[in-house]
Amino acid sequence: MNFDELKNTIDHLKKxxxxxxxxxxxxxxxxxxxxxxxIEGMMEMRCPKCQVSTxxxxVISSINPEIKEQLPRTHKTISDNDLLDVKNFLNSFDGDFKKVFTQIPNKKQ
Ligand SMILES: [Zn+2]
Structure with missing residues (x-):
């Protein structure tokens, strides 16, 4: 995901x-x-009012970013592999973003 794609994704999320x-x-x-x-990005969105974190x-498609999954709500069909990835991530996630960011291997790059 390059900077333009990231920027588009964030714009898309905000909309x-x-x-x-x-x-x-x-x-x-x-x-x-x-x-x-x-082609994928994982973001955390924290509500400015009630502080709920989502x-x-x-996933970047050729035209528009597609929001594949939103936790705790799941909108769209995802593959078992993707689900496992997120599960594994959440199991090991302790709220320390800095640590997570440096520990997640970018295995798809
Ligand atoms: Zn809220």
Missing amino acids: TCKCPQCKSSYKNKDISVIATTN MVTV
Whole structure:
């Protein structure tokens, strides 16, 4: 995911995602990039009002970024492998973004 793609993805998230709890919109500062590969990105969106944190996995398609999964809600069909990836990630995730960012291998690059 290059910078343009990342920027488009964040714009897309801001347009299409709202807090699952209070329906607030997200702004740039509410969205953290946790990890990206060539075509995928994992972001955390924290609601500016109620502080609920939501994880999203985004896949870059040729035209628009597609929001593949939003946790805790799942909107779209995902493959078993993808689900396993996210599960593994969440199992080992202790809230330390800095550590996670440096530990996740970019195996798809
Ligand atoms: Zn909220």
